[in-house]
Amino acid sequence: xAKDHIVVHGARSHNLKNIDVSIPxxxxxxxxxxxxxxxxxxxxxxLYAEGQRRYVESLSAYARQFLGQxxxxxxxxxxxxxxxxAIDQKTTSRNPRSTVGTVTEINDYLRLLYARVGKPIxxxxxxPIESQSLEQMVNRVMxxxxxxxxxxxxxxxxxxxxxxxxxxxxxxxDGYVRVRVDGxxxxxxxxxxxxxxxxxxxxxxxxxxxxxxxxxxxxxxxxEAALRLAEGYAIVDVIGGEEHLFSxxxxxxxxxxxxxxxxxxLFSFNAPFGACPECDGLGSKLEVDLDLIVPDKxxxxxxxxxxxxxxxxxxxxxxxxxxFCKQFKIxxxxxxxxxxxxxxxxxxxxxxxxx
Numbered sequence: 001x002a003k004d005h006i007v008v009h010g011a012r013s014h015n016l017k018n019i020d021v022s023i024p025x026x027x028x029x030x031x032x033x034x035x036x037x038x039x040x041x042x043x044x045x046x047l048y049a050e051g052q053r054r055y056v057e058s059l060s061a062y063a064r065q066f067l068g069q070x071x072x073x074x075x076x077x078x079x080x081x082x083x084x085x086a087i088d089q090k091t092t093s094r095n096p097r098s099t100v101g102t103v104t105e106i107n108d109y110l111r112l113l114y115a116r117v118g119k120p121i122x123x124x125x126x127x128p129i130e131s132q133s134l135e136q137m138v139n140r141v142m143x144x145x146x147x148x149x150x151x152x153x154x155x156x157x158x159x160x161x162x163x164x165x166x167x168x169x170x171x172x173x174d175g176y177v178r179v180r181v182d183g184x185x186x187x188x189x190x191x192x193x194x195x196x197x198x199x200x201x202x203x204x205x206x207x208x209x210x211x212x213x214x215x216x217x218x219x220x221x222x223x224e225a226a227l228r229l230a231e232g233y234a235i236v237d238v239i240g241g242e243e244h245l246f247s248x249x250x251x252x253x254x255x256x257x258x259x260x261x262x263x264x265x266l267f268s269f270n271a272p273f274g275a276c277p278e279c280d281g282l283g284s285k286l287e288v289d290l291d292l293i294v295p296d297k298x299x300x301x302x303x304x305x306x307x308x309x310x311x312x313x314x315x316x317x318x319x320x321x322x323x324f325c326k327q328f329k330i331x332x333x334x335x336x337x338x339x340x341x342x343x344x345x346x347x348x349x350x351x352x353x354x355x
Contacts, residue, residue: 003080006047010076013049014041023047025080046073051084058083059105066103096282097270111264120259122252129250129259134227137246138220141211141236148211149239152222153180154229157202163194164202171204178205204229293348297337301325301347305336324351 006023016038023029031039049070056067101107120129141150156171157164171179172188179188180203186192194200206229207222209215223246226234232248245251251258260266268274275281292307299305301321309317325332328351330343339347 006081007077007079008042008046008075009078011042011046012074013045014038016041016046025082046075047078047081048084049073050075050078051081054081055083063103063105066098096284102270107268111267114267115262115264118262120250120262122257124252124257127252129252129257131248131250132246133248134220134224137223137234137236138216140244140246141219141223142216144211144238146212148241149208150211151208151237151239152206152219152226153203153235153237154206154226155201155203155233155235156230157200159199159201161197161199163192163196164200165192167202168192176204176206179203180205203235288348290348294336298335300335301330301332306347321347 004025006025008019008021008023011019011021015036019038019042021042031043033039050073053070053072056064056069059067099107101110121127122129144150157167168179168188176188179186180201181192181194182201185205204226206226207218209219209222211219223234223236227246227248234246236244236246238244247258249258250261265271265273269276269281272280279285294305295307296305304310306321309321322332324330325347328343328346330339330347336344
């Protein structure tokens, strides 16, 4: 009977009078009765207390310190009882990194499960993300219409700040003639003066090919060279058409979305590698209240529209604001609400890469 019932013998918690009861398992059971008849004493002080006590005893010593140990209920025996978990509306820990998953250690098993048997899917188009072989890359290009003009590029610098003078020197030394810098084609012999604090893209033009039956061998060699130069990445740019990013790593073959090799830390919000970049894994982030920063939007920046930066004992911040507005041509003599949205964003959040 204990297999399909929870059997209670001699329950005496609070106002229970040594009762015996059999409750069906895997059913929706309602305990009802008059006030003071012992409903809560049976449900919470007997069944839940014993189920939770057994569950907590099965956890690690580390997890048990965060959960209160309940006293053994006054009962002779309970058979067929599964461990009971009750999640209250209030948490047992104020640490935002402590969740049901961490306390029960379920997260550890889920991370291993996802990393070992998970199959990554592109969030943009739902395509399975897999590493591509050189043969697959060539086959995809050869499937393009005949006489399609393409150029094979090696992305050696992707969204990195700097002048990259040594990169250009190496490209020229390796014998390549053309490069694409931030989307513009150049001869490698040109003099480049890239802004040091801006992010740049530099791609070597490895080869220019017209797709036909005889171009397979040449295409194979060109893509292989691009992969070698760009550490596993290659771009096939259709002249007058779209680009195709290829990767020997885990990459979406359609849109180029790339994800690293699946490993447990990728699924941990407590590790920088797997945490959300917006909230750092905390689930919330601090943001300023614009109405507190600029309570009177009819004031100009000269008149102190930015309340936190109004001079008190120092003109340091007002002077910085004046220099900033002068550099980016933001008027300080018109009401804040009449500034363009772009100007407001620069004043409130900074210029970002524009500096």
